[in-house]
Amino acid sequence: MTKSYDIFALHQRLDLIDGCAKLLNAEWKRSYDMRVSKLKRSNKDFPYHIALTETVDENEKLVGHLRLTKVLGEPDSLYMSSVIITECSRGMGLGRKLLNLTEELMNTRGFECFYLRTDSPEFYTKCGYDFCDPIQEVLSTAMENKMMLLQSAMRGDRSDSIDSDPADILNNSETKDLEVEPPLADKKLSAEECNNDKDCNPSEQPPIEIPIPPPPPPPPPCGACKPMICYTDPDSDNECDCNFWLRKHL
């Protein structure tokens, strides 16, 4: 009997998407269609999904998955998430194999540092990861470039880019997913909020003075929110509480 393990970029093995969707959903329940559409976004410029397969006597089966995204301001770093080994194959060294093969592959592309977030760090510390400060994950290389540009524009740095106006950058489709709270004045009021708004129906509403909201709290000191605008990746499988940040430098 011959047994071998290989990793594949999911965008080069579309036949493994269905298995990855089921594997992920067995641990973190989501709609199957949503899973598949997210997995189909895998591409060489990130997000980059990796599938681990086991081949026994030419019979191949999927045994693991992980996802890689970029790290804002650290071009040599990647962020790992959705790390999973199929339940019946756990405890046999495959999780470590998946991480090691991924690190080696990405190292050939020039990446030297890998971050992740977890609430159970034991497996990762056994795989050579150390505790570290939080980083800011960004979905793709294109998104990373936009975020850097946006930060630079908001700091007022000189730039020749046509996108150097923060509004232009935000209006660009690549940054549409940024979670930015709109200014209070631009906010559309819900039906409930509208009850307090004199503009909704002036004839029925008494003239109420809307109090000026207090200033926002100062940013956290830990660096968890380094960029001026926080991006929350809607695709992330951080279903765990993820109290610990870990890093491995090759």
Ligand SMILES: CC(C)(COP(=O)(O)OP(=O)(O)OC[C@H]1O[C@@H](n2cnc3c(N)ncnc32)[C@H](O)[C@@H]1OP(=O)(O)O)[C@@H](O)C(=O)NCCC(=O)NCCS
């Ligand atoms: C976490 C997971 C990927 C580990 O994969 P695995 O194939 O079982 O791990 P391995 O067999 O390669 O284990 C490598 C080492 O880590 C240890 N380890 C693995 N899981 C562990 C755990 N949950 N707690 C403590 N140690 C663990 C193993 O004992 C082994 O130690 P050793 O080198 O001293 O023998 C797998 O259990 C899994 O898919 N879990 C469900 C999904 C999940 O929780 N993902 C992480 C999200 S943050």
